[in-house]
Amino acid sequence: xxxTRRDLFALAAGLxxxxxxxxxxxxxxxxxxxxxxxxxxxxxxxxxVELGAPEIAENGNTVPIEVAAAGATSxxxxxxxxxxxxxxxxxxTAMSAESRASTRIRLAQTQDVVAVAKxxxxxxxxxxxxxxxxIGGCGG
Amino acid sequence: MAKIKPRxxxxxxxxxxxxxxxxxxxxxxxESGQRKxxxxxxxxxxxxxxxxxxxxxxxxxxSMDLEPAISANPYIEFSVKLAESGTMxxxxxxxxxxxxxxxxxxxxx
Numbered sequence: 001x002x003x004t005r006r007d008l009f010a011l012a013a014g015l016x017x018x019x020x021x022x023x024x025x026x027x028x029x030x031x032x033x034x035x036x037x038x039x040x041x042x043x044x045x046x047x048x049v050e051l052g053a054p055e056i057a058e059n060g061n062t063v064p065i066e067v068a069a070a071g072a073t074s075x076x077x078x079x080x081x082x083x084x085x086x087x088x089x090x091x092x093t094a095m096s097a098e099s100r101a102s103t104r105i106r107l108a109q110t111q112d113v114v115a116v117a118k119x120x121x122x123x124x125x126x127x128x129x130x131x132x133x134x135i136g137g138c139g140g
Numbered sequence: 141m142a143k144i145k146p147r148x149x150x151x152x153x154x155x156x157x158x159x160x161x162x163x164x165x166x167x168x169x170x171e172s173g174q175r176k177x178x179x180x181x182x183x184x185x186x187x188x189x190x191x192x193x194x195x196x197x198x199x200x201x202x203s204m205d206l207e208p209a210i211s212a213n214p215y216i217e218f219s220v221k222l223a224e225s226g227t228m229x230x231x232x233x234x235x236x237x238x239x240x241x242x243x244x245x246x247x248x249x
Binding site: 089090092 | 158160172196199200201202203205206207208209211212214215216218219221222
């Protein structure tokens with residue numbers, strides 16, 4: 001089959017459209033990775049961090065989140081699908097009964113929430129979890 | 141703007157070495173800097189609490205860095221174990237430099 005100029009244009013338009021539709025889902029993945037690396041100094045292994053979040057959040061303006069990691073000195077929370085991935089970082093001390101904390105966060109859309117824990121010995125751990133959001137936070 | 145009011149839930153008495161749960165809440169809009177004014181279409185400038193610190197008898201017990209993605213009226217829950225009676229001081233730092241604080245006494249037996 002011979003490719004005409006018209007076919008080529010149609011193909012290019014199709015590819016562009018497909019690309020545009022897929023883009024918003026994880027537009028900030030590079031930003032997320034950069035934030036993780038800046039905090040952990042590399043990509044941490046998955047596991048060893050407890051990340052409690054609802055499976056479905058009706059209101060993205062206030063989503064309850066709980067994180068815990070035995071022996072962690074600090075835990076950072078990221079939201080992969082927000083305009084900026086940073087959410088907050090907890091710092092634990094010798095006075096902490098355990099390295100566990102809760103807060104409420106904003107999620108703009110259905111997305112992954114990431115928790116990165118830094119341990120006393122310098123190692124790092126990570127957990128990732130999807131939260132479905134019915135009505136997005138931010139904006140308005 | 142409504143007055144910014146911190147609230148904390150701390151048990152008045154605790155047993156030495158046992159976990160004590162501390163719950164804190166502060167009324168604050170946590171303006172993200174992403175929102176637009178509906179009338180003028182201009183961005184509302186960011187104004188959030190960016191730092192929370194809890195100290196016990198002058199020593200840091202817990203702290204948190206906050207970003208605009210923390211919900212309005214930030215709620216923070218954590219736990220501590222205490223060795224002696226004392227005062228826990230809570231401080232929230234605003235983008236504009238203001239510090240909101242509250243203190244609670246804890247009797248440890």
